[in-house]
Amino acid sequence: MTIGVPREIKIGETRVSLTPSLCRRCVALGATVLVEKSAGQSAGFTDAEYRAAGARIAPSAARIWGAADLVLKVKEPLPAEYGRLRKGQALFTYLHLAANSRLATQLLERRVLGIAYETVDVGNGVFPLLKPMSQIAGRLAIQVGAYFLQSQHGGSGVLLGGVPGTMPGHVVVVGAGNSGAHAVQMAAGMGARVTVLDLDTRKLEAIDMEYRGRVVTLMSNPANLEHEIADADLLIGAVLIPGAKAPQVVSRAVIKRMRPGSVIVDIAIDQGGCIEGIRPTSHQEPVYTEQGVIHYAVPNMPALVGRTSTLALTQATEPYVALIAEKGLTRALAENPALTAGVNTQAGRVVCPAVARALGYS
Numbered sequence: 133m134t135i136g137v138p139r140e141i142k143i144g145e146t147r148v149s150l151t152p153s154l155c156r157r158c159v160a161l162g163a164t165v166l167v168e169k170s171a172g173q174s175a176g177f178t179d180a181e182y183r184a185a186g187a188r189i190a191p192s193a194a195r196i197w198g199a200a201d202l203v204l205k206v207k208e209p210l211p212a213e214y215g216r217l218r219k220g221q222a223l224f225t226y227l228h229l230a231a232n233s234r235l236a237t238q239l240l241e242r243r244v245l246g247i248a249y250e251t252v253d254v255g256n257g258v259f260p261l262l263k264p265m266s267q268i269a270g271r272l273a274i275q276v277g278a279y280f281l282q283s284q285h286g287g288s289g290v291l292l293g294g295v296p297g298t299m300p301g302h303v304v305v306v307g308a309g310n311s312g313a314h315a316v317q318m319a320a321g322m323g324a325r326v327t328v329l330d331l332d333t334r335k336l337e338a339i340d341m342e343y344r345g346r347v348v349t350l351m352s353n354p355a356n357l358e359h360e361i362a363d364a365d366l367l368i369g370a371v372l373i374p375g376a377k378a379p380q381v382v383s384r385a386v387i388k389r390m391r392p393g394s395v396i397v398d399i400a401i402d403q404g405g406c407i408e409g410i411r412p413t414s415h416q417e418p419v420y421t422e423q424g425v426i427h428y429a430v431p432n433m434p435a436l437v438g439r440t441s442t443l444a445l446t447q448a449t450e451p452y453v454a455l456i457a458e459k460g461l462t463r464a465l466a467e468n469p470a471l472t473a474g475v476n477t478q479a480g481r482v483v484c485p486a487v488a489r490a491l492g493y494s
């Protein structure tokens with residue numbers, strides 16, 4: 133089994149899919165590991181560290197894609213990488229296919245075994261490979277939102293925590309899952325007024341218990357959304373229906389009622405976004421302004437903190453990567469139902485039911 137680790141090419145991406153420590157474990161389990169030159173550099177890992185861990189350093193992405201049985205990545209393949217996908221090859225990475233039919237077609241035509249980090253499922257609604265990146269994105273959403281609220285960045289000039297004698301900023305978080313709960317934690321920690329909305333009363337109950345009234349919890353329905361968002365300085369979109377395209381829970385009409393210079397951070401943009409009409413941005417140009425409101429919709433926010441994100445991601449992927457390195461793909465998939473739930477495309481078919489529904493294959 134040859135595991136290939138290409139350098140990520142998405143704009144501003146700084147993560148790498150394998151640390152030297154995980155590389156050492158895979159090599160000890162019998163795998164050959166090929167790492168593209170400088171793949172770990174922006175996460176703080178040198179080629180020398182990978183070499184010392186038993187990897188071979190390949191000079192180009194072509195070498196990696198050409199030789200690997202399993203390509204281990206962070207982000208979905210970009211159009212520049214489509215030509216490198218080979219029949220029978222396996223790819224283990226974030227795919228977000230529900231919002232990317234073009235990539236889905238490529239994986240099907242090239243008969244790639246596409247295993248998506250985000251649908252690996254240990255049951256009870258727990259997606260262990262999505263969770264750490266959602267936690268990071270949730271925390272970053274408040275940091276990023278506070279930055280763009282600053283006057284010099286076109287924002288309304290509201291300090292989220294306020295100071296004595298002034299109103300703190302109002303942060304409205306839609307979705308109280310992993311990313312939403314972590315956004316709530318950061319916003320509350322900064323002293324903002326925080327409102328969180330979800331459809332799941334258990335999530336709201338947990339937040340209510342934790343913050344004992346310091347955070348307002350509300351059922352997510354059109355009336356509550358409209359009322360709260362009209363008064364929001366910072367709106368965080370953090371909803372998810374696993375595998376599916378994000379539901380558009382906030383309409384343009386509601387956004388129009390926000391004060392000029394307010395900020396939206398749509399974390400769910402990787403699944404298409406939960407704000408009507410929002411379009412993806414990049415680390416190069418992270419925001420645009422529409423209806424006077426600043427929109428931030430970067431699909432790879434954790435790349436802002438490449439070191440932390442790489443460590444958090446690989447500690448979650450490690451059990452699955454090590455299992456594949458030890459047993460090979462067929463046995464690993466047969467033995468591990470959580471990993472099997474990650475399979476999105478196989479032998480030219482979309483096999484994940486939620487993704488198939490979203491793409492119109494079922």
Ligand SMILES: NC(=O)c1ccc[n+]([C@@H]2O[C@H](COP(=O)([O-])OP(=O)(O)OC[C@H]3O[C@@H](n4cnc5c(N)ncnc54)[C@H](O)[C@@H]3O)[C@@H](O)[C@H]2O)c1
Nearest residue numbers: 265266269307309310311330352371372400403431432433
């Ligand atoms: N932009 C990025 O860089 C980045 C990074 C990590 C994760 N994400 C994305 O963030 C999104 C959220 O992920 P998560 O791990 O927090 O998901 P999660 O499953 O933990 O939480 C999602 C929450 O949304 C709620 N929800 C569903 N429909 C709703 C509605 N109509 N109104 C209110 N709440 C609703 C669910 O009940 C759930 O509590 C996903 O799309 C994920 O891929 C993006």
